[in-house]
Amino acid sequence: MWKLIQCSSNVHNTFRHTILQQCRSTRPTYYNNIRKAFFHAPSKTRVSKCAPKIIPIGLSLAGGAFVNVMISRNKVLCEPKTRMAGYRTVSDKNLRFDWAKFWTYLRPHIWYFIAAIAGALVVAVLNIQIPQVMGGLINILAKFTESKDSLQFMNEIKPTAFKLIGMYIAQSVFTFFYITMLSNLGEKIAYCMKTDLFSSILDQDIAFFDKNRTGEIITRLTSDIQDFKSSFKQTVSGGLRAATQILGCSVSLVMISPEMTFVTLLCVPSVIAVGTIFGSLLRVTSRRAQAQNDKTTAVADEAVSNIRTVRAFAMEDQEKELFNAEAEKGMSLSQNLGVGIGLFQAGTNLFINGMVLSTLYMGGYLLSTNKLSAGEVMAYLMASQTIQRSLAQVSLLFGSVIRGVAAGSRIFEYINMQPTMPLKGGKIIPDGLLKGDIMFKNVTFAYPTRRQQEVLKHFNLTVPAGKTIAIVGASGNGKSTVVALLERFYDVKEGSITLDGQDIRTLDPTWLRKRALGLISQEPVLFGTSIIENIRYGKPDATDEEVQKAAVLANADEFITSFPKGYNTMVGERGVTLSGGQKQRIAIARALLKNPSVLLLDEATSALDAESEKIVQAALEKARAGRTVIVIAHRLSTIQNADLIVVLDKGQIVEMGTHESLKKLRGYYWSLTYQQQQHSPAG
Numbered sequence: 305m306w307k308l309i310q311c312s313s314n315v316h317n318t319f320r321h322t323i324l325q326q327c328r329s330t331r332p333t334y335y336n337n338i339r340k341a342f343f344h345a346p347s348k349t350r351v352s353k354c355a356p357k358i359i360p361i362g363l364s365l366a367g368g369a370f371v372n373v374m375i376s377r378n379k380v381l382c383e384p385k386t387r388m389a390g391y392r393t394v395s396d397k398n399l400r401f402d403w404a405k406f407w408t409y410l411r412p413h414i415w416y417f418i419a420a421i422a423g424a425l426v427v428a429v430l431n432i433q434i435p436q437v438m439g440g441l442i443n444i445l446a447k448f449t450e451s452k453d454s455l456q457f458m459n460e461i462k463p464t465a466f467k468l469i470g471m472y473i474a475q476s477v478f479t480f481f482y483i484t485m486l487s488n489l490g491e492k493i494a495y496c497m498k499t500d501l502f503s504s505i506l507d508q509d510i511a512f513f514d515k516n517r518t519g520e521i522i523t524r525l526t527s528d529i530q531d532f533k534s535s536f537k538q539t540v541s542g543g544l545r546a547a548t549q550i551l552g553c554s555v556s557l558v559m560i561s562p563e564m565t566f567v568t569l570l571c572v573p574s575v576i577a578v579g580t581i582f583g584s585l586l587r588v589t590s591r592r593a594q595a596q597n598d599k600t601t602a603v604a605d606e607a608v609s610n611i612r613t614v615r616a617f618a619m620e621d622q623e624k625e626l627f628n629a630e631a632e633k634g635m636s637l638s639q640n641l642g643v644g645i646g647l648f649q650a651g652t653n654l655f656i657n658g659m660v661l662s663t664l665y666m667g668g669y670l671l672s673t674n675k676l677s678a679g680e681v682m683a684y685l686m687a688s689q690t691i692q693r694s695l696a697q698v699s700l701l702f703g704s705v706i707r708g709v710a711a712g713s714r715i716f717e718y719i720n721m722q723p724t725m726p727l728k729g730g731k732i733i734p735d736g737l738l739k740g741d742i743m744f745k746n747v748t749f750a751y752p753t754r755r756q757q758e759v760l761k762h763f764n765l766t767v768p769a770g771k772t773i774a775i776v777g778a779s780g781n782g783k784s785t786v787v788a789l790l791e792r793f794y795d796v797k798e799g800s801i802t803l804d805g806q807d808i809r810t811l812d813p814t815w816l817r818k819r820a821l822g823l824i825s826q827e828p829v830l831f832g833t834s835i836i837e838n839i840r841y842g843k844p845d846a847t848d849e850e851v852q853k854a855a856v857l858a859n860a861d862e863f864i865t866s867f868p869k870g871y872n873t874m875v876g877e878r879g880v881t882l883s884g885g886q887k888q889r890i891a892i893a894r895a896l897l898k899n900p901s902v903l904l905l906d907e908a909t910s911a912l913d914a915e916s917e918k919i920v921q922a923a924l925e926k927a928r929a930g931r932t933v934i935v936i937a938h939r940l941s942t943i944q945n946a947d948l949i950v951v952l953d954k955g956q957i958v959e960m961g962t963h964e965s966l967k968k969l970r971g972y973y974w975s976l977t978y979q980q981q982q983h984s985p986a987g
């Protein structure tokens with residue numbers, strides 16, 4: 305299957321240009337159509353009005369790569385397995401169950417599967433034979449209804465009765481065996497899928513998290529995995545047993561009486577046809593219901609994780625209303641699904657009961673004409689009842705299959721997603737050689753979720769190693785974006801960012817974040833563990849002494865050691881048991897522990913009161929020594945000592961200089977300082 309191409313917009317522009325150039329020479333007749341389609345493209349992935357036919361184009365890419373690209377009705381597709389730097393290919397129909405992927409999970413545990421199948425087959429064979437043995441038993445009973453010779457009766461019935469007991473015991477043992485095997489298999493597959501899913505989610509671009517709500521993402525990890533697992537177990541165990549029993553008992557039925565079997569099975573094909581149509585309708589409803597459940601979870605997740613904001617704005621009622629509305633939509637979709645499944649099961653029951661009645665009618669008739677014995681009628685009834693039970697099980701499994709396939713499709717959608725920015729791989733500047741020279745060269749950038757809004761426009765900035773640069777400007781002017789780009793949370797649309805002369809896109813992102821850069825932001829996020837573990841997050845292999853040294857540097861050691869449990873104090877969820885200033889100093893210690901060459905301070909003291917700000921500021925002053933520092937600050941009083949102050953307005957640098965020179969300029973910076981002096985308590 306051809307894969308849909310996705311790429312970041314700057315890559316897309318180059319790609320578009322390359323396609324058009326090559327198309328002009330190889331497919332001149334389609335050139336205009338394709339050109340029109342590309343230039344009307346509303347987003348990077350879809351081509352709105354496109355060439356009427358499928359047009360394959362051989363495409364040579366930079367670096368000697370050659371791929372076949374296909375412009376289909378409204379999409380640009382490339383060959384499966386094609387890998388192009390900067391592109392990600394996604395399955396055209398994201399929400400289809402990916403059987404090939406599923407096989408990669410099943411394959412390593414195939415022996416469990418085979419063992420389970422073998423066990424289930426033995427059980428099924430026993431289930432098929434039991435009615436026949438039971439029929440024999442009935443025939444013996446019928447024979448002795450007139451005669452009162454109990455000794456003879458015991459002698460005749462013993463072998464058949466023991467055979468039956470043996471079969472029942474074997475049936476139990478093999479049932480235990482195959483269910484255990486299947487359960488193990490299901491757990492192993494679910495474990496592998498869950499870990500791959502989590503890993504894929506964590507590897508996604510930051511833009512993915514901008515687009516998708518946390519609750520929706522978490523649902524895939526929790527209820528979708530759970531649904532898939534239980535559906536898999538139920539379907540394989542129940543389905544396998546039911547299928548073999550239906551097949552085996554059908555053979556028995558034919559052997560006992562072909563005429564009766566003919567009558568019984570007359571209506572099966574039509575039932576299968578109706579079931580298939582019904583099934584696809586139910587699958588769609590099930591997917592919708594699950595998507596709606598995700599939304600409901602997301603609303604709850606947001607409300608609960610932001611409970612303080614909800615409480616502070618007295619928004620409990622509105623949150624409840626929002627949740628209720630989403631839950632109601634979910635309920636109505638699930639109700640529709642329930643009605644569908646109910647209809648299906650009711651129809652199946654009707655069919656099954658019809659089968660029993662016709663069997664009795666025909667059986668009675670054949671018995672009266674001596675074509676069948678009582679035991680044979682009994683065996684026939686038991687076999688047809690086994691089929692009946694199996695069919696009932698199939699109809700029950702149906703709902704579970706639908707839920708499982710929908711859950712699996714959603715899990716594979718995320719597992720198959722490839723981030724456009726790798727997390728690892730690339731150049732590393734060896735320790736000791738990293739200086740910390742930073743340069744933004746003609747950078748233009750728009751967030752992936754808002755492509756029309758250019759947040760930085762032709763932004764140029766040089767930060768020499770060891771210097772402190774402050775970026776100031778009104779809110780929403782792109783200050784934090786500068787930091788986000790340096791951290792490579794996003795890639796620039798145009799231009800480049802270099803560290804010691806190396807484009808950061810060529811550097812190993814893990815090394816860049818772990819070793820080169822230290823970020824301290826306004827809202828320090830701590831994990832719900834001990835203080836020492838929170839600081840150690842900056843360098844997992846740090847010794848206790850290193851942790852304490854970083855805490856001393858961050859002016860945090862004093863307050864930490866004043867706690868009864870010192871560094872082992874638990875901080876509570878997101879650090880709720882600490883004050884803002886304390887949390888911030890732990891975050892500083894965490895960043896300093898990795899000894900970064902570049903320190904990024906994004907409004908690190910803005911959320912603090914004057915007293916805490918002074919302590920944190922003192923910690924930051926110590927931390928600055930020997931590092932390149934980029935400070936973003938609202939309170940201009942905190943950045944007066946910076947070597948250079950850059951004033952941003954609407955994503956462009958409008959002024960640059962030292963505090964004194966900018967004040968003399970009496971421009972934007974001066975007016976910002978003036979406004980703050982007016983509003984400060986002293987002013």
Ligand SMILES: Nc1ncnc2c1ncn2[C@@H]1O[C@H](COP(=O)(O)OP(=O)(O)OP(=O)(O)O)[C@@H](O)[C@H]1O
Nearest residue numbers: 514751753754759778779780781782783784785786
């Ligand atoms: N993840 C995002 N997705 C889409 N747009 C964003 C995102 N983050 C920020 N923006 C937008 O980018 C613009 C610049 O935001 P940025 O956070 O860089 O401003 P700022 O100058 O740091 O503001 P503040 O001083 O208030 O923190 C704003 O218009 C903002 O709405």
